[in-house]
Amino acid sequence: xxxxxxxxxxxxxxxxxxxxxxxxxxxxxxxxxxxxxxxxxxxxxxxxxxxxxxxxxxxxxxxxxxxxxxxxxxxxxxxxxxxxxxxxxxxxxxxxxxxxxxxxxxxxxxxxxxxxxxxxxxxxxxxxxxxxxxxxxxxxxxxxxxxxxxxxxxxxxxxxxxxxxxxxxxxxxxxxxxxxxxxxxxxxxxxxxxxxxxxxxxxxxxxxxxxxxxxxxxxxxxxxxxxxxxxxxxxxxxxxxxxxxxxxxxxxxxxxxxxxxxxxxxxxxxxxxxxxxxxxxxxxxxx
Amino acid sequence: xxxxxxxxxxxxxxxxxxxxxxxxxxxxxxxxxxxxxxxxxxxxxxxxxxxxxxxxxxxxxxxxxxxxxxxxxxxxxxx
Numbered sequence: 001x002x003x004x005x006x007x008x009x010x011x012x013x014x015x016x017x018x019x020x021x022x023x024x025x026x027x028x029x030x031x032x033x034x035x036x037x038x039x040x041x042x043x044x045x046x047x048x049x050x051x052x053x054x055x056x057x058x059x060x061x062x063x064x065x066x067x068x069x070x071x072x073x074x075x076x077x078x079x080x081x082x083x084x085x086x087x088x089x090x091x092x093x094x095x096x097x098x099x100x101x102x103x104x105x106x107x108x109x110x111x112x113x114x115x116x117x118x119x120x121x122x123x124x125x126x127x128x129x130x131x132x133x134x135x136x137x138x139x140x141x142x143x144x145x146x147x148x149x150x151x152x153x154x155x156x157x158x159x160x161x162x163x164x165x166x167x168x169x170x171x172x173x174x175x176x177x178x179x180x181x182x183x184x185x186x187x188x189x190x191x192x193x194x195x196x197x198x199x200x201x202x203x204x205x206x207x208x209x210x211x212x213x214x215x216x217x218x219x220x221x222x223x224x225x226x227x228x229x230x231x232x233x234x235x236x237x238x239x240x241x242x243x244x245x246x247x248x249x250x251x252x253x254x255x256x257x258x259x260x261x262x263x264x265x266x267x268x269x270x271x272x273x274x275x276x277x278x279x280x281x282x283x284x285x286x287x
Numbered sequence: 288x289x290x291x292x293x294x295x296x297x298x299x300x301x302x303x304x305x306x307x308x309x310x311x312x313x314x315x316x317x318x319x320x321x322x323x324x325x326x327x328x329x330x331x332x333x334x335x336x337x338x339x340x341x342x343x344x345x346x347x348x349x350x351x352x353x354x355x356x357x358x359x360x361x362x363x364x365x366x
Binding site for chain 2: 167169170171173174175177185202205206207208
């Protein structure tokens, strides 16, 4: 094989190794989920064509190292037959990462896995001037570290207090991690400062009178970057209350990146150069 | 407020805090009131939610201003 198109291989998840003529093959995962059937296929391929081990990547992916150039087509074929797709690398929308979310985790406030599937379906592999990462975490505990991503999504509860149901027991005061609530038991009054709220839902989950209700929503962070330079994703938007609006926000953001980024420029740098308010204004038009 | 029983769980850590509380409540009759003294931090952040999940109703919370809180809990008050 003399004409190896490295760019094309990288696009398909073949990462060139230090060792001549070997690739570490990146596999497609969405939200860190892998079925037992896929694991079996991966096991067999790594034993037959690799060195009998896999590497778990930093973003919930699997790579099979030591795939020889001559075996690329056979590996692709055998993986595909076992329900395993190639991953992506390079200047495109990367693996969508997610925690287990509300389906499994007692703390989860949104269905992160469904959202990861939706995002992959809509945006997966889209090409850009530079790589772009989306990560989804189910609640403000932030196990998946949303703000490390170019676009991070975090589940939250938008709390709503119903005065008629409140028994003024005061339990929401100490359970609130940001001290956003104060209660005066003598005068039967409650004050809630939304600017302090981190949307964790502790008030809602602890309230014995169901006076705190709430609707789940999405907190979006933009411009996270954890490479040679580091930037923490910023929260420049209000919490979003439904998935349809969330996807509009993602679409506007990705289109903005596609049209404004220079080749090889990460989103945080684009935003610093073009202006955060320019993106904010574009998003606010659809909110 | 008058309680039927009192338990101090300031000398234990999670998850023993809730285990002790749960055993105490199991030994009480439905509708009785338990007074619970617990630490600030993890216990006060987590125990109210666990009590709700088990169907017990918190009816009052007081900050004792010494690193502890006092809860009054009605057994099966949410069932």
